[in-house]
Amino acid sequence: MSDPADVEVTGLSFGYGRGGHRITDVSLSVRSTEVCCLLGPNGAGKTTLLRCLLGLLRPESGSVRITGRDIDTLAPRELARRVAYVPQSTSSPFPFTALDIAVMGRTPHLGLLEAPGAADRRGALAQLDRLGIARLADRSFAALSGGERQLVLLARALVQEAAILILDEPTAALDYGNEVRTLHVVAELAREGHAVIMTTHQPSHALTYSNRAVLMRDGLVIADGHPDDVVTGERLSDLYGVPVHVTGVTLPPGHDRREVRTCVPIPAPHSAPLLSH
Numbered sequence: 001m002s003d004p005a006d007v008e009v010t011g012l013s014f015g016y017g018r019g020g021h022r023i024t025d026v027s028l029s030v031r032s033t034e035v036c037c038l039l040g041p042n043g044a045g046k047t048t049l050l051r052c053l054l055g056l057l058r059p060e061s062g063s064v065r066i067t068g069r070d071i072d073t074l075a076p077r078e079l080a081r082r083v084a085y086v087p088q089s090t091s092s093p094f095p096f097t098a099l100d101i102a103v104m105g106r107t108p109h110l111g112l113l114e115a116p117g118a119a120d121r122r123g124a125l126a127q128l129d130r131l132g133i134a135r136l137a138d139r140s141f142a143a144l145s146g147g148e149r150q151l152v153l154l155a156r157a158l159v160q161e162a163a164i165l166i167l168d169e170p171t172a173a174l175d176y177g178n179e180v181r182t183l184h185v186v187a188e189l190a191r192e193g194h195a196v197i198m199t200t201h202q203p204s205h206a207l208t209y210s211n212r213a214v215l216m217r218d219g220l221v222i223a224d225g226h227p228d229d230v231v232t233g234e235r236l237s238d239l240y241g242v243p244v245h246v247t248g249v250t251l252p253p254g255h256d257r258r259e260v261r262t263c264v265p266i267p268a269p270h271s272a273p274l275l276s277h
């Protein structure tokens with residue numbers, strides 16, 4: 001028998017009360033070294049699925065196994081050593097610095113009343129540095145921009161040293177440079193052996209940085225496979241209801257990869273480019 005998948009979801013269904021929105025019969029397994037991008041329109045159920053994977057929502061039926069263990073058998077600290085989560089956005093009413101927030105990622109590794117020590121703070125600083133934000137270490141978390149906060153929360157997740165990373169739109173608030181740098185780190189983490197599940201509204205993220213894409217609509221998984229097979233112009237056009245073209249772009253010589261694929265919207269018929277003044 002092969003090793004258990006890092007995350008194995010089988011026949012999972014969940015609904016927000018009677019007549020509320022639902023996800024239905026979702027099965028998904030994501031293994032070490034995979035970056036799995038969850039794509040789908042607003043309200044498709046992506047965050048709901050992530051919250052079920054984290055044990056924050058209790059499914060009506062089906063199971064979630066984390067590194068071979070049923071999630072219901074894992075105590076919160078055990079779960080936190082296995083899975084780190086970066087939510088869409090968070091603030092803090094308390095006067096924590098960015099470094100304080102990042103150090104909180106050590107909590108599942110500390111004793112009950114143990115405070116983080118110098119080594120924990122050094123480790124957290126190293127992760128802030130990996131994401132290019134060491135300069136923010138002593139700034140108040142509450143006073144950071146949305147994008148800066150997002151990077152600090154990602155640093156906290158890295159400090160947690162969990163094998164599984166669950167990222168809800170991790171680049172939504174980032175400028176272009178930070179978006180690309182963050183996705184490079186995500187791909188690097190998968191190469192190091194992590195399993196990453198991330199939601200995104202950018203199909204190009206799946207095409208360029210992931211090796212697995214899952215498309216969701218109305219609470220159902222409608223496609224699951226390698227991004228080259230799943231993230232096609234036809235599928236995206238159907239999923240988002242707008243015409244989209246997926247194409248390969250040849251990179252200049254000197255790069256590891258010769259081609260990356262990306263997607264572009266097809267302009268409305270008879271639309272000329274806008275004139276510049």
Ligand SMILES: Nc1ncnc2c1ncn2[C@@H]1O[C@H](COP(=O)(O)OP(=O)(O)OP(=O)(O)O)[C@@H](O)[C@H]1O
Nearest residue numbers: 016020021022040041042043044045046047048049
């Ligand atoms: N706490 C809640 N109570 C009731 N309904 C909810 C709750 N949270 C989400 N929903 C509904 O469930 C559906 C799926 O929401 P979810 O946040 O999972 O979608 P999503 O795919 O992550 O969307 P987005 O891309 O906009 O973040 C939505 O219609 C939403 O209104």
